[in-house]
Amino acid sequence: AQKGLLNEVYTTGITGSTGAGQSLQATTHFTWRNDNISAYKTLTHQHVDEILQQLVSFNHNEISLNFVPWRGDFARGIFTSSTVKTDLELSDIEQLFKDFYADEPFVKVSDKAIDMKQVVNTNRCVIHIEKSGNVAVVHSAIDNLLKGASGQAVQNMNIAMGWEENSGLNLKPIAF
Template structure:
């Protein structure tokens, strides 16, 4: 019988922290030792994540303990490095950071953070002690373009993408108010999104040439999910492109290439990414869809933990989409 390992979560009251708790409560090989929250210590977890009422009696704490095997950091961007520097973490603990602190520069006093995109780094992640989880838009866009990068077919890419309200985090702000968000779509961080550098770094490592990515993200009037569409020129036929994608992802656990049109509902509440390709003349459009909180954050983090622990990558991630 598998002995359960102990898990710690820092920043467990936000959307990614809550999603991580939900996943780990149903993971057969782990036990949550603590869920740390500075603002909600000693409150039941279900006071904040109300859907967990009846699922767990776990309470938030403000006390960190080294009596764990894996630590998840679900802190706001630029806070993970500060937290690590201010706390004595045992060098026997594996760390998975869901923020952006170590995605571009993985240097850490106790080792190096590996970029946690398993679709290209699976073997390295298996040996890693520290993993930097990719961003949500970065995950969707990279998965859409990795096969073309491997074939050295990328040059200039125009991408649009829309994300749900949970992509803005749990802290209330003007653009996440219901009265502003509902029945509304808006562009933001046009051509200046923070995920572009990590996307280009990954793609250029495969493509061996500079990739010019022009990305326009949109805010959507729905709760969760990401839909991206990337346009570029190619001389290849649609059939040849599909062959490249189907070969690249043929043994993948969570990425699937669809010859039919795809809808966001197919992936919400799952760790899947679906990809569909269209072509007109010399232009192709690669569509990709993920759940921003699962494949784009907490589910991908659990997938990386599974790899780091030598488990089946799908463990604890057999999830069904809410199709209706």
């Protein structure tokens, strides 16, 4: 987006049961989620406008975002895959991401495939990019209870107070 290269993005994201908020619903119960997956709010999710606002602030062009969220059979985490058409080489796309996130202590662009266990119980986001032909897919994973909520709040407080950005947030993932 920062390089003005986006015009149409297709994103799928799968969230654990903790991504459904505090209110009880039929689809948040373990017995419904266990051994199950389902799409919800297809193309109408409440965060589409927020995501577009951020993308357009970088891109400065109209962007079409087609977002399909999924409910997954796990408790915490969000894993997204965003597909875009581009003629850039994979190495150039990876370098764009590495440069953009170079000063971000909790974002890692991985040269290897990623999974949710790399981020659960951390304030980290991991990103991996794949490309075939003129289609690139950007995968990302976060722990929605830390990076997406309380950990992000602590990180923001650290920045606001002039403290080390990672104070209190050097947590280990459940698998490393």
